[in-house]
Amino acid sequence: MRIRTVAVAVALLGGLAWLATLPTVQAQMEPGPRTDAATFKVDPVHSSIIFGISHMGVGYFYGRFNSPYGEFHLDPDDPSKCTFEVGVKAEKVDTNNGRRDGHIKSADFLNAKQFPEITFKSTSVKKAGTSTYEVTGDLTAHGVTKPVTVQIEHLGTRETERGHLAGFRTTFTISRSAFDISYMPQGLGDEVTLMVGIEGRKK
């Protein structure tokens, strides 16, 4: 009886010791930037592009572009080697109203049939803070390409059960008329706010 009790106690202690070596869920959730450079493919399911625009001078309306795609390269040791290339199909606009989506996709605004893609491609990246980068790049929409500079916050890079993931987010504004999307100036503001959250998996 005593031998059995000791054996059970030893087994339990051994099990606990083994469990202690496993990474915990909590540990997986904590940010833990890695130092090695890597290229990540954008995860369309866990990435979001939200846009907002004033309506009739009284409201502020939000919509989104579903399923972004692209890839980004992070090199914490040499930010100048970081690159960000993110795009979305213009016809993936989603405002929770099918006819409004159709109107936004029409030639009144995005002309999604002739200009099916909206893309951002970085041209230079500079470190701006401990986890932020100043990214300058070319934003192409409606067939017009304009340089934009955005502050990107690197949210984390880590090994997870879903693979080696990294993510960032940014918020910036553009003038839609700069992209020749100027219809209905009486009803819609010129300034469009873009909120972007991108998650990628190491290629």
Place this chain on the structure above:
Amino acid sequence: MFQLLALSIAGAVGVCVVLMLIAWRPWRPDAALAGGRWGGAAAFTLALMPAYLLGERWPGLPPSESWQWIVYVLLVSGAVGAADSSRRWPAAVRVAVYVLPAGVAGAVLVGDWVESPWLWRAVTGLLVLVTHAVINDAGERCRGGSVPLALLVAATCASIVILEANSAKLFQLSAALAAGLGVCTVLAWWRPAVSLARGAAPVIAVALTGLVLSAKFLTYAPIPVWSFVLVSAAPLGLLAARVAPGQRRRPWIAAAVRVIAVLVPAGVAAAAAVASAAADSPYGY
């Protein structure tokens, strides 16, 4: 949007009234009115420009968007119409008068990004060509306001289809075309010698076909393709009216037959567009 629409219509009415009065000078005797057909070409070409410029800047050459070619195609058609009104040209030139607007419209209004672009270029060119010929034929044979009224019906139904397709810019332009045809209808009823033949015909053919098919190419509304094609082909009802019974009876019966022959296909197309859009989410511009 309603402000832009009202300004587009007002601009088209103003341009048409001024140019048509200057060109036709309708207070003159009947025999003198034939010389004013260039005014029809000029009026319909310029009537659509305020509507375009209310929504867009003047396009570069080449324009960045395929539908923006419409202003240049209108200018070419207007020049062709004005040239056609100036004298009786030899047969070879007459062929060019028909082929040029149709060829240019088919070539530039259909971008390479359209599915089956060559098919749609052929359809666009053919519709412009046939519509042009039918308006010329009806305008030469029929005096009075029935031909412009029938085309006003077609343009109104086309505007409904374009509106339901969710293209406000193209809707403004089609509404301006309808407004111009409204002015012409009144003028032609007052002075039956006023005609759309050999003058305004290529411009109306290009505007109607070009705007409707551009809406088909550029929009996402669940409107059937045949609805776009049918409404842009509706002026061909004037050809059907030519062989319909009642043409040799009283003029008003013949006029009613012409209008009905255009209204039936155009109305069916518009009704189909409205029904399709009604099944979609509710939305106000």
